[in-house]
Amino acid sequence: MDLHILDHRLKVTSICKDGLVVFTHPLIKLIFLRNRTRCKFFSLTETPENYTVVLDEEGFKELPPSEHLLVEDSTWLPLNVVSNGHASSSSQAVGVTKIAKSVIAPLAEQHVSVFMLSTYQTDFILVREKDLSVVIRTLEEEFNIYREVGGECVPFRSQDIRNGFQKNGKEAKITVHPVLSPLNKFLVMSLDPDTLPAIATTLIDVLFYSSSQKDGSHSNQDLDCIKFFSFSLIDGYISIVMDTEAQRQFPANLLFTSSSQELWRMVRIGGQPLGFDECGIVAQISQPLADSDISAYYISTFSFDHALVPEEDIDSVISLLQQQRHDPSQV
């Protein structure tokens, strides 16, 4: 297996709901006018609390400074596991489950904080740039590590890092976070970037005017359903996560998804905003899923983490996680 350190330097930011109006212009530019910006990595996730925007430094320049914009101080690097055609395990499960044991768990052990971003195409593991040496040391036994520089893959060894191996030695107590499972069903979809203009109005509507709509028609479902919409445009690939409610607004044949049209249920992790320093959160969710061979998408946002699991598996997942909560020693 290969691990690629991608050629992006990312910022994780959050825009509060009230301040969205300030950022409408740069966001529309980043989403629709991809030839006008040099941003290659852009992800926007709407949650009830705020909008989480993950973008590279080129994209970050587009955002005007504002009191409504919260920026996590660190620079994050996206990692990507490439199976490279070597026959992977017999497991049918995909996504974060596949890398739970090989990447997520070892990093959690070394107390490396990770920020997960699953898309239709792949799963990105974001780590802080300062943790890179630890990450490399931890993973170089299992993976061939490459750094992508200007489109070429260059083999990368731990000697290449100047500051030596510092173990993130903080022995933090593992908190098991509460989980919440809203009732909406989600789809993970993609789109031919060339047809993006065709859904532009709908997309703008969903992204920027969702609150007004919600107030009208869905007030009664507030308790059981969650507002969650994610759009990412990374290296020219579009990935959209939305619930079936939102999907109805889009033209039927433009969005791609699996031929089986599988639906996903969400597990939201955390009762309080999780912050960025705590480690092992992804691990505590992905580990039991991996043990049970359940596929999952995992999307971290500024405040909470979200896992998407197949709808038929939601009950077993919830019970697994509940059980873990009562018996944290399993982690």
Added chain:
Amino acid sequence: MSGPKPDILWSPHHVDRYVICDSELSLYRIESLGSTEAKAGAVPLSEETAATLLAINSDTPYMKCVAWYPKHEPECLLAVGQANGRVVLTSLGQSHNSKCKELMGKEFVPKHARQCNTLAWNPVDSNWLAAGLDKHRADFSVLIWDISSKFTPEASVPAEKIRLSSGDTDSGVVVTKPLYELGQNDACLSLCWLPRDQKLLLAGMHRNLAIFDLRNTSQKMFVNTKAIQGVTVDPYFHDRVASFFEGQVAIWDLRKFEKPVLTLSEQPKPLTKVAWCPTRTGLLATLMRDSDVVRLYDMQHTPTPIGDETEPTIIERCVQPCETIIGSFAWHPSAQNRMVVVSPNRGMTDFTVFERISLAWSSGTSLVWACGRHLYECSEECGAGAAAAAERDVATKMRERAQSRYGHDTVQVWKNHVLAGGNDPQLKSLWYTLHYILHDHHRYYIIQCFPYFFGNKQPLLYSGIKNIVKSSTSGTTESRRCWSGSERPAEVVRYLSEERGLALQLCGWIRCGPDINVEPFLKSLEQEGEWERAAAVALFNLDIRRAIQILHKGASFDKGDLNLNVVAMALSGYTDEKSSLWREMCSSLRLQLSNPYLCVMFAFLTSEPGAYDGVLYESRVAVRDRVAFACMFLSDSQLPRYIDKLTNEMKEAGNLEGILLTGLTKDGVDLMESYVDRTGDVQTASFCMLKGSSGEVLKDPRVQCWIENYRNLLDAWSFWHKRAEFDIHRSKLDPSSKPLAQVFVSCNFCGKSISYSCSSMPHQGRGFSQYGVSGSPTKSKVTSCPGCRKPLPRCALCLMNMGTPVSSCPGTGKSDEKVDLSKDKKLAQFNNWFTWCHNCRHGGHAGHMLNWFSDHSECPVSACTCRCMQLDTTGNLVPSDSS
């Protein structure tokens, strides 16, 4: 090719059909305009061709890529890859083929929808269609579909809930189970099947090129690179593959897949298409975005790279098929170098890339050029007659002259012009000039009369009239001579000096010696029938009666021109009366005379004393005559000016007559240079400059260059004997060119050089000739090493020790020996020489060896099977000239 950008595909089997695909598929037929009347609706593609739209298919929206079924039947079957990853089979035009109907509309659906980037039919098993898709986290990006497979629900994994969007599951035309799935969690941007094996697939994946082997799908060969777009195999060289990334093309050798064999120069904008020419080896066409040219790379001359460092040479050029920007292009599958280009707004142009023309001159007269698959040879037509002979190529002339030993006559130097064919007035003048310069009597006379000429290192002898005139030291005497046979004193002033006399001699007007009588020259001119010239010379010597007599003679001579009588009559009316009618008429009518000598005669008679421009600048009169005239009638101040002017004129024109003025000096080399530039005749230049043989001139790099070129030319014609003759001739005239000894024979026992020891030890009293190489059979035999007295090796054939002269060879009878003793003598010198094979080390007398190998192929030593003569590459060459 998404959206407005059209692409173009030629039918693999119908040479006149192609498809343009943008939002829909349009089938066109291309026709030549000549054969049919321009039909309504036909779009002209070029001056000769037009295209007719046959069918349009707009059944498949969101097309991303198209591939044409590679087999003959069904003919118009196309696979279309869509934006959602589905591959649909469709067709254009009517097809009644049942197989086609069955396949039509069949869809191949990947598990997870994403863009289909590329399609490739397997050229051998045409049921196999490879599709390259974008990345999905859990799915494969290379799917190989079997188009003959049926939809089988039980084949798909039961756990998967099949919820195919529209109700097309029932029709049985949707296939969801691919034959092979490759490249998990990766993206595939380009694909091509490798001709090496039906089951090898080359794919441009995300950041790497991979070769999948379907016989063992768990293995793949891959190389990390960013050049992953548009992989395509060279149809003529199956291990050569091109791929590109942005503006850069990489060429790969699959046998050495670690890195590109070469990368082509990067273009400023991303490329959109790269395609090998199917009709010509090593020609790669590339198209840049928003460009109006197709850039071609010719790897025709690419040598096989030996080391890593060898960078193969490629020739790059651009062609511009049309005025507009090119959207896409496609090579015609069979018509040579032909392509159709399509502009973004669907304008189409039929275009043939013109082949680079390579051209080569032979060392003879023929010229060969190659264009495409045609080779054209152009050789000289040998017309008959003197005019044709003069017009012939200089290579032909030089060859013939070399055969006739042109340049080799050192006794009667003027005869060389006869050897050269005798029809070139410039050569005639040149060789006469050289003859006068080199004539022995002449030299002797000059040394006696002008000892000061030889005070300088460079004898004035070779320096031409220009320098002779300039060096004038003795006083010039003026004489007013009378017209001979007339009592009246002439008004003309004639100048005399020793230098002028010498110049006249060089011009050939008077013999060497103190005698200045021109009569012998006139006699010789009369003999050659040059009546007009003789008359003019007589006239210039103020002998008007002699001139008239000559003209009479000329008119009465067999086939003589009767008009000469008329001229003689006109001449006899000469009067020096300034205002006479005669003068007036002659000065105006003389211009109508076609013969330049007749013309200048009247010019002389009618001109004022001292103003002879009518004579001096009559370019049709030979330079030597004009110069002689000038030496007689121009004053000391006028003469050098005229000579300078004439010299420069000659130098500029490269006229060999000018050698008379320049002599064989630097000036002469300048003149010869422009002659060679004009004619390419290095032969004349070489011989002429060798004749001069003054060190300065021979050292001139230009002269050395002519000589070397002439030698190379003789070699190229296989005139080896002529080359040798020339070298001998050269070494006689220019001793510095004599090559040093190149072969030494050393004794086996003491290691001393056999030949060297004799020359270095003269006290032993043995010349080289004593070793038998002088060729005289009666000379003493030396068969042992002069150093150690051990015997020399034996000839393998006659078993005599080397050094023993060759007895007469069995082939040449005794009678021959006597008849042509001189020839035999020359041959004997070589026949006695030692020769041996570098391989088996057997050898003997050269003459014996030559004889032996003329009808044997193996070494004469018994039990030695060495094929000595065949190892000698030059030994088998046959000279083109007879010795």
